[in-house]
Amino acid sequence: xxxxxQYNTKVKTVEIPEGYSGEGFFATSFDRVIGLARKNSIWPLxxxxxxxxxxxMATMASNYDMARFGAERMAFTPRQCDLLMVMGTIAKKMGPxxxxxxxxxxxxxxxxxxxxxxxxxxxxxTYSVLQGIDxxxxxxxxxxxxxxxxxxIIDGFMNIQQLVHNESLRRxxxxxxxxxxxxxxxx
Amino acid sequence: MSLTNEHIKQRLADKFGDQVSGFEESFGVLSFIAPxxxxxxxxxxxxxxxxxxxxxxxxxxxxxxxxxxGEELAVVYHLYNFQDRVRLRFKVYTATAAPQVFTATxxxxxxxxxxxxxxxFFGVDFVGHPNLKRILNVDEMTxxxxxxxxxxxxxxxxxxxxxxxxx
Numbered sequence: 001x002x003x004x005x006q007y008n009t010k011v012k013t014v015e016i017p018e019g020y021s022g023e024g025f026f027a028t029s030f031d032r033v034i035g036l037a038r039k040n041s042i043w044p045l046x047x048x049x050x051x052x053x054x055x056x057m058a059t060m061a062s063n064y065d066m067a068r069f070g071a072e073r074m075a076f077t078p079r080q081c082d083l084l085m086v087m088g089t090i091a092k093k094m095g096p097x098x099x100x101x102x103x104x105x106x107x108x109x110x111x112x113x114x115x116x117x118x119x120x121x122x123x124x125x126t127y128s129v130l131q132g133i134d135x136x137x138x139x140x141x142x143x144x145x146x147x148x149x150x151x152x153i154i155d156g157f158m159n160i161q162q163l164v165h166n167e168s169l170r171r172x173x174x175x176x177x178x179x180x181x182x183x184x185x186x187x
Numbered sequence: 188m189s190l191t192n193e194h195i196k197q198r199l200a201d202k203f204g205d206q207v208s209g210f211e212e213s214f215g216v217l218s219f220i221a222p223x224x225x226x227x228x229x230x231x232x233x234x235x236x237x238x239x240x241x242x243x244x245x246x247x248x249x250x251x252x253x254x255x256x257g258e259e260l261a262v263v264y265h266l267y268n269f270q271d272r273v274r275l276r277f278k279v280y281t282a283t284a285a286p287q288v289f290t291a292t293x294x295x296x297x298x299x300x301x302x303x304x305x306x307x308f309f310g311v312d313f314v315g316h317p318n319l320k321r322i323l324n325v326d327e328m329t330x331x332x333x334x335x336x337x338x339x340x341x342x343x344x345x346x347x348x349x350x351x352x353x354x
Contacts, residue, residue, distance in 0.1 A: 092324075092325045093323075093324070093325050095325075127324075127328075127332045128323075128324060128332070
């Protein structure tokens with residue numbers, strides 16, 4: 001007879017990072033451990049203004065289920081989030097708002113531009129629309145599509161995970177990173 | 188007896204003589220042209236008159252006719268009479284060089300934002316408006332985007348990255 005109380009046996013675990021192990025100890029570098037932890041518990045901040053946001057809802061719902069990647073913890077406050085997901089057309093008037101949200105996020109922070117509008121202005125080749133959010137904030141991953149399928153958003157998310165996983169803890173202190181920030185006028 | 192377009196036209200002609208012109212009717216709505224100096228007088232008359240009672244401003248916008256030199260901008264007022272359910276439309280023309288038109292905000296509160304929008308997109312300067320600044324576009328914008336004075340590919344654009352769009 002089956003057990004009356006079932007428990008989940010399909011728990012996915014991640015690989016142990018490279019390191020030295022022996023009787024009762026395991027030694028590895030902070031980079032690897034922290035990268036691993038961050039990668040599998042990214043807290044996204046959805047900044048959804050239009051149809052890509054609807055695709056994002058599908059991505060978050062049970063069929064595509066972004067929670068599988070440890071990203072089910074949406075927070076609608078930038079202070080707690082690592083990943084800014086910009087989905088939809090950003091009007092020029094919205095530009096400063098988006099930038100303010102980005103500035104409120106604590107380091108380390110990543111940005112994903114989902115869809116043609118966030119990446120390049122898309123079909124809105126007009127005076128009132130920001131021609132790509134990379135005019136006001138730096139972007140890590142661009143997801144093409146109008147709107148992109150949930151699979152594409154997940155693919156972009158997994159690319160963000162790779163960045164998070166492999167990023168050196170010191171990257172944000174490098175001259176190159178500081179130069180990038182300065183080019184956007186961010187201290 | 189309900190208010191007919193002929194009657195409105197007669198009342199306007201009696202009051203303003205040949206200063207109001209261009210009467211026409213489309214889809215049952217009477218339309219006419221008034222000189223821009225008289226726009227408030229015409230509206231006040233239409234508002235106050237016990238018979239006409241046009242006490243609601245449905246819409247206010249502008250149209251740019253680049254070929255009508257000296258009177259390129261038309262400001263269009265859509266009025267409504269709630270009691271008799273009659274609509275009315277009238278236009279005043281002004282030049283882009285001197286786009287000053289008296290504000291309707293004292294008479295109709297709803298004119299406030301609509302005049303700001305008309306200023307934002309067409310650059311009509313509503314004299315006496317309490318807060319005439321851009322409402323939809325960014326404050327830094329230096330031109331009036333709905334005017335027909337730009338080539339189809341706007342040369343003022345500096346935000347388009349040509350490298351990515353094959354130009």
